[in-house]
Amino acid sequence: METIQFIHSGWVYIVLIVLVLATLNALYKLFADKEFDAKDFRISLFALITMHIQLLIGIVLWFTKGYFDELSVGEIMKNDAIRKLAVEHPTTMIIAVALVTIGYSKHKKKLVSKPKFKILSIFYTIALALVLYMIPWNLWF
Template sequence: MYSTVKMLHSYWAYLVFLMLVVATFNALFKTFTNKEYEARDFRISLFTLIVSHIQFLIGIILWFVADYFGEMSMGEIMKNSAIRNVAVEHPVAMLLAIAFITIGYSKHKKKLTSAKKLKTIAIFYSIALILVLAKIPWSTWF
């Protein structure tokens, strides 16, 4: 089960990353060029929200299925940078990224003008993208 969940989590991450990049740059481009908010922008941001939440659920399952901790105490885990990164830092950073995506999506729906909608998505999704870029395990991606 562990290998299946890990594989699913690894491959789904490419879709999440692609959608987050597309949604962020779409919102940034339209914000800086004063374009109008369209139904396509809503769908892009919604699809990004959905795929990122699915990825987070898969990650939670992986976190519980994986035996990161074994017989180690929390002090030993925190001293081991490789295990700390996988078991603590990566999940916390991704939780924050999901929170920013969710908050940005929720806030943008309440805005009345195109500029404010796009600016909200641009800000919150950019912060999420920075967090994702900071904590992607690059060594396993390439």
């Protein structure tokens, strides 16, 4: 379990770097009226891939932690720290991954650059905000 926790905590740096890069790239190119090219496609795809890998690692970690083995749902919901790790963090991160996935899927259906960047900007920015909000910073530092 410690190995999985280590991987999950380390991989998040890659996720953050790539997600920030993809979001800033989409925002910059949206407002600068740039053309969508293969590099933009790869950056947004890499953000999608890293987020999905992190999700899979997180799911494995969640099941190995066994929050619900020792505590009842009521006990978990009454404890702020455990509730954040066992319920709020996973739920918010699943929503963030879903937003990146939806944004990535929707942008592929657009034929012109500006709508592609607009969709990526909206969905990736919201996902990034959720990720930054729900990272358990107190456990990192």
